[in-house]
Amino acid sequence: MSVKNQTIITQGGLGTFDIFLHAYPDGPLVDADSVPTYVIKNPAGTTVYSGTATRISTGYYTATYSADANATISTNWSIVWTIVLNGVTVADTTELFIVLAPGTPSYGPTISIEDKWMNQIKTIIGYPKITQLILTDQEIKDLCIEPALREYFKKFPKRDVFEQWTTRDTVYTLAFPDAFTFGVLDARITDRRTATVGSQSSLWELIKFQQFGGSNITLYGVKGFNPNALRQANLTQFQGLNAYRKTYKTEFLDISTEDRELRWYTNQEGTIQIEWAKWSNDFADVKYQQIKNVIKLAQSYVLRQASDMVGIMEDTGLEIAMKPDVMITRAEKLEADVFEEWNEITDIVMIKM
Numbered sequence: 001m002s003v004k005n006q007t008i009i010t011q012g013g014l015g016t017f018d019i020f021l022h023a024y025p026d027g028p029l030v031d032a033d034s035v036p037t038y039v040i041k042n043p044a045g046t047t048v049y050s051g052t053a054t055r056i057s058t059g060y061y062t063a064t065y066s067a068d069a070n071a072t073i074s075t076n077w078s079i080v081w082t083i084v085l086n087g088v089t090v091a092d093t094t095e096l097f098i099v100l101a102p103g104t105p106s107y108g109p110t111i112s113i114e115d116k117w118m119n120q121i122k123t124i125i126g127y128p129k130i131t132q133l134i135l136t137d138q139e140i141k142d143l144c145i146e147p148a149l150r151e152y153f154k155k156f157p158k159r160d161v162f163e164q165w166t167t168r169d170t171v172y173t174l175a176f177p178d179a180f181t182f183g184v185l186d187a188r189i190t191d192r193r194t195a196t197v198g199s200q201s202s203l204w205e206l207i208k209f210q211q212f213g214g215s216n217i218t219l220y221g222v223k224g225f226n227p228n229a230l231r232q233a234n235l236t237q238f239q240g241l242n243a244y245r246k247t248y249k250t251e252f253l254d255i256s257t258e259d260r261e262l263r264w265y266t267n268q269e270g271t272i273q274i275e276w277a278k279w280s281n282d283f284a285d286v287k288y289q290q291i292k293n294v295i296k297l298a299q300s301y302v303l304r305q306a307s308d309m310v311g312i313m314e315d316t317g318l319e320i321a322m323k324p325d326v327m328i329t330r331a332e333k334l335e336a337d338v339f340e341e342w343n344e345i346t347d348i349v350m351i352k353m
Contacts, residue, residue, distance in 0.1 A: 007097040008138070009077075012069040015097060017079050021059040021090075029059025036083040038063045043076040053081075071099050111141035111149070113283035117295065121145065124299035124330075125306055134306050144301035145283070152286060152294050153279030155342050159185060160276045168267050176260040177276065184255050186275035189266055293338045300334035303327040 009015035017038075023030045040049040053061040063079065081093035118137060121144070125133055135143070160181075166172065166189065176182075254263040264272060286294050307327035 007095075007136075009065070009067045009097060009099050010102045011067055011071050011073070011099060012102065014064060014066050016062055016064050017095065017097070018056075018060065018062045019053070019081060019083070019093075021061075021083065021085060029057075030085070031055070031058055032061075033084045033087065036061055036081050038079050038081045040065050041078045041080065043072055043074040067099050073099055073101055111145050111281050111283070113141065113145060117283055117291070118145075120295050121298045121302065124302055135302065139305075140298075140302060143305055145298045146281065147301055148294050148298040149281065149283065149286070150279055151297060152290065154182075155345065156287060156290065157183070157185065157277035158280055158285060160278055162274045162276060164272050164274075166264075166266060166270055166272045168269050169265075171263065171265045172272075174262045174274070176262075178278075180278045180280060181260075181276045182279060183257060183277040184262055184274060185277045186273070187253055187255075187262065187264070188273055189251060189268070189270040190273050293341060296334045297338045300331040300338075303331035303334070307331070 007015050007017055019036065021030055021032055022028065035055055036053045038051055038053060039047045042048050049065055051063060051065075053063045055061055063081075065079070075096065075098045077097050077099050079095050079097065081090075081095075083090040083093055118140070119127060121140065122128075122133060125135075127133065133140075158180075160177075162177070164172075164174075251266040251268075252264065256263070262274065283294070304327070
């Protein structure tokens with residue numbers, strides 16, 4: 001027999017459990033002598049429900065349980081199966097499950113991943129030959145794929161540009177925009193304004209012409225209008241003001257990843273342009289060239305999780321065919337391969353003001 005552990009049910013919700021019966025480990029599926037029965041026990045060990053399983057196909061049975069709206073929130077609920085196979089009552093048929101309050105989040109943001117990538121990840125522990133894995137798909141997403149995605153986006157963050165007009169002599173504080181934002185790749189003041197006198201439009205050219213003592217303005221507006229090298233004078237003045245601005249500007253930038261906020265100050269007006277560093281819970285956001293590496297990293301976490309679970313089972317004296325030391329060795333090799341390749345890629349993190 002093999003089971004999917006840690007089914008999650010919400011208070012007032014319906015849970016489905018399933019079992020697969022094999023003639024021998026990894027052998028063909030076979031039917032029980034009779035349809036299995038089951039009981040549901042609360043965390044105190046009291047039986048609160050009993051029923052008969054439903055046969056889906058050869059060796060495959062399911063059971064359902066509707067939790068009460070006020071069912072105890074706990075990870076220690078259990079379903080205990082009664083199965084007779086070839087005249088022998090199957091031992092060790094208890095499966096733990098979880099009851100949560102409605103709306104309670106799981107381990108982290110819901111991971112979105114296509115079945116084809118999920119199936120490739122599961123091949124590390126025998127899928128599809130072994131269809132009943134020690135981890136459910138949801139557990140693989142929460143405990144293995146999510147940390148793999150976080151590691152990937154630390155190296156290859158998603159970029160999101162934000163702009164805001166900044167007045168001078170003001171200290172600004174801006175919180176990270178969402179839970180997916182973990183840092184700042186670039187921040188700078190652009191489009192700075194200078195304290196010029198008058199306008200730099202064609203009207204200003206007319207005024208400057210008068211200041212230079214010009215008396216004939218009949219050519220104003222005509223292509224090439226440039227009395228007394230007026231354009232060159234304007235350019236010289238602008239360059240001087242620009243140099244003054246650069247010499248006497250005062251700016252600071254402070255990023256607090258602990259408080260998840262960005263603070264800045266400038267004594268000149270302008271637009272602050274911020275490039276946020278983000279991670280994603282969508283496997284589709286992984287660059288095509290790096291999909292293989294993220295799959296390998298997720299597989300290493302699957303092996304570690306499976307190894308930890310098998311190690312605990314071995315401590316209780318259960319007979320387990322899996323070898324935790326082999327799993328860990330394989331996991332370490334997968335991780336080393338991925339990080340060796342990623343470490344060869346230079347990190348580009350710019351913060352400019």
